[in-house]
Amino acid sequence: NAGxxxxxxxxxxxxxxxxxxxxxxxxxxxxMSWYRQDPGMGLRLIxxxxxxxxxxxxxxxNGYNVSRSTTEDFxxxxxxxxxxxxxxxxxxxxxxxxxxYEQYFGPGTxxxxx
Amino acid sequence: xKEVEQDPGPFNVPEGATVAFNCTYSNSASQSFFxxxxxxxxxxxxxxxxxxxxxxxxxxxAQLNRASQYISLLIRDSKLxxxxxxxxxxxxxxxxxxFGSGTKLxxxx
Numbered sequence: 001n002a003g004x005x006x007x008x009x010x011x012x013x014x015x016x017x018x019x020x021x022x023x024x025x026x027x028x029x030x031x032m033s034w035y036r037q038d039p040g041m042g043l044r045l046i047x048x049x050x051x052x053x054x055x056x057x058x059x060x061x062n063g064y065n066v067s068r069s070t071t072e073d074f075x076x077x078x079x080x081x082x083x084x085x086x087x088x089x090x091x092x093x094x095x096x097x098x099x100x101y102e103q104y105f106g107p108g109t110x111x112x113x114x
Numbered sequence: 115x116k117e118v119e120q121d122p123g124p125f126n127v128p129e130g131a132t133v134a135f136n137c138t139y140s141n142s143a144s145q146s147f148f149x150x151x152x153x154x155x156x157x158x159x160x161x162x163x164x165x166x167x168x169x170x171x172x173x174x175x176a177q178l179n180r181a182s183q184y185i186s187l188l189i190r191d192s193k194l195x196x197x198x199x200x201x202x203x204x205x206x207x208x209x210x211x212x213f214g215s216g217t218k219l220x221x222x223x
Contacts, residue, residue, distance in 0.1 A: 031209040040122070042201065042215035043158070050208055058210075090157055094209060100146040101205050105157035 001026050006091050006106035013081040013113045021076040021109050023091030031094040031101065032074040033058070034066065036087040037108075043090065049074055081113045115140050120202050120214035127192055128222055135187045135217045137202030144204040144212075147178055149187050152199045152216065161187075161200070192221045 007022045025032065033048040035058075045058030049068040063085060065077040074093075078085060088110050094103040120137045127133050139147075147164040162169065164176040164185055175188040185202055202214040 033209055033211070035213075040215055042118070043213040045211065048209040094211075100163060101209065101211070102148075102160055102163070103211060105159070107157050 003027065004091055004093050004104055004106035006089075006109050008109060009107065010110045011112070013078070013111065015081060015083060015113060017081050019078055019081070021078075021089055021091075021111075023074045023076065023106060024072050025074075025091075025093040025104075026072065027093060027095070027104065028071060029093035029095045029104075030071070031096075032068065033092045033094070033103070034064070034074070034076045035090045035092065036060065036085075037090060038087050046076065046089075078111075083113045085111065086113045087111060116214075117141060117212035118202050118204055118214035120217050122215060122217060124218040124220050126220045126222060129192055129194060131192050131221075132188065132190045133192055133219065134189075135200055135202075135219075137185045137214050137217075139183050139185070139202075139204045139212070141204070141206060141212075142180075142183060143206055144183075145207050146205040147176075147185050148203040148205070149174075149176060149185075150201040150203055150213075152201055154198075158201055158213075189219075192219075194221050194223065197221045 034046040035043040047066040049055045091106040092103045149161040150158040151161045152158040168177045173190045177186045199216040
C-alpha cells in the first residue's frame, strides 16, 4: 500500500493563479481531510469529506474548494492564490475503529505564493 | 480561545531523562484524544491514542482527565530519536480533528 500520496511536493504560484493539489489514498478509508500548517499555528482543517460525494467546511475554508467523486481521491483547489495561502498542506485519510478515528497523513505539499 | 492549547517548549533534556507534556482542550464535547509526533518538515504520525483509564506503550504513557479537560504524555528514558514535535489532537466525532500547535522536544547526548 502506498498509503496517502500528495502531488506536487513543492509549488510556487503567483498571486491570482489557480491550481489543484492532488491527494489519493489506497486504504479504502471513508474519511478524508485537508489541513494547512503554518508556523506556530498547528494544523488547521480546511475541508473534509465523510464519503464520496459528501464534503463540508472546516475551520479555514475560504479560498479553497474540494470535491470527492471517488473514495480514493480528494483534490484541493485554490481558486485565486494569495500570499496568505503560503503554507504546508497536508491531506489525511481516516477510518473509524471502535468509535474512535485514526488519521494517516500524506507527505505534504509546500506552497509558496508570491 | 484555541480548541487545543500546548506549551510550545522547547523542552531540552538529556538522554535518559523523563519528560512530561500537557495539553488542555476547550470543548467538553470532544470524544477521542491522541498524541501525534511530527519530525522536522515531515507529516504528523500517530504516536498513541489516549484513553480515560490511561494507557502505556513502552516508554510512553498517556493520561486523560475529562473533568479538567487535560491530556498528558510522559516519556521515560528519553532517546535521541525522541527529538521531535509532539502534537495533542482531539476529535469531536466524524472527521473533525483539532490540533494543538505542538511541543518541541530536544533530547541531547
